Amino acid sequence: MGSIRGRNSDQSASSSPGSRPNTIGVTERDLGEMMDRLDEKGAGSEGKVKRTFARWPFRHASLRLTLDHPGGSRAEFPVACRNISRGGVGVLHNAYVHTGTNCTVSLPRADGVVVGLRGSVVRCSHVKGLVHELGIRFENSIRLNDYVQLDPLMGWSSFEKVDGSTLEGSVVVVTDSALDQRIIGHYLSDTRLKLRFIETAEECAALERGAADIAVVDLSLKNAPEVFRSMRDLSIASSLVAVGPNASTSTRKLLQEVEADGFVFKPLSSDRLLSVLAECLFAGDAVKIDPALAGESSGALVASCIEQLQASATDLRDAIEQGDPMRCYAICQHVKAIAVPIGLRPIATLADQAATSVAQSMSVGESAGKLHEIARACERIKISGRSR
Secondary structure, three states: OOOOOEOOEOOOOOOOOOOOOOOOOOOHHHHHHHHHHHHHHHHHOOOOOOOOEOOEEEEEEEEEEEEEOOOOOEEEEEEEEEEEOOOEEEEEEOOOOOOOOEEEEEEEOOOOOEEEEEEEEEEEEEEEOOEEEEEEEEOOOOOHHHOOOOOHHHOOOOEOOOOHHHOEEEEEEEOOOHHHHHHHHHHOOOOEEEEEEEOOHHHHHOOOOOOEEEEEEEOOOOOHHHHHHHHHHOOOEEEEEEEEOOOOHHHHHHHHHHOOOEEEEOOOOHHHHHHHHHHHHHOOOEEOOOHHHOOOOHHHHHHHHHHHHHHHHHHHHHHHHHOOHHHHHHHHHHHHHHHHHHOOHHHHHHHHHHHHHHHHHOOOOOOHHHHHHHHHHHHOOEEHHHOO
């Protein structure tokens, strides 16, 4: 069932006339308007309630919800979905459901694959009549980018509230603005991040490979695109974050050019900066060691595989720049072969899709988007929990 329309949604729905796509039995137009009103009502209390994970619109007229009842029985319902976050989802149902009820909700990913996610009901709020909104918390947080397209000019983050003390790692800040240096230093003073400030492209080029977990680069810096390109080519940081003016056509174009992993718009705020840095540190691809690799050598083996994948990212970017489709194909196949054994199936899937695309078109240009996505994913791989 397709996404539903309301004043705040321009996506068309696909339910058939006269069908009952969900338990509340509301027409698509009325359902969209109901969700608009709920969004407006929620916006009024947004400043009072700060959640760990930001909620994003995820409007669908009909998703499958399976509730686990005491005694082992299960009941399945088609429910309307309102929003989603890394930690859970909000759906509309025609009955009260006890908090603590275990459940499975089937969600469509951006690639069209429907995934059943386990969770539990943590909130049941009466909306009107028989309509209740259920807040479902996932057993394991998801990669939000797999389900929704986050707008970079809105911060590119799935986090809403971040405890600065949980941020640990190294950050290089590239800006020639003394004021921005002071502001960023102040906002990150309560974190465990090691900060280093530099001001020129020459200083960037002198940094060593892997010098930082994150590089924060001011878009107003002279030759900013070259700074981004140099940092990426030299693998200086795992993630690149841009800082620049808010929502403009030129800013959006520049973000696409530099392929930033995150964006913080000015005027700078502590919440926005912390949320984007958290996204880079916590929401990247996490390596889950396959049980077959357990043992004394597993840590070293996984580390070696990660090094090969990150080296492949550098090779792939060079092949893209050279416009060499056969080399791109070979690198994608190599990435797939390394990623599968250590549990990085999303990267393996990307590599397989890109290899197929290149083989069919024999054009690097037509597959450039997928190829760059693989390179970024390989560059951002981290071992889950930062433990070995």
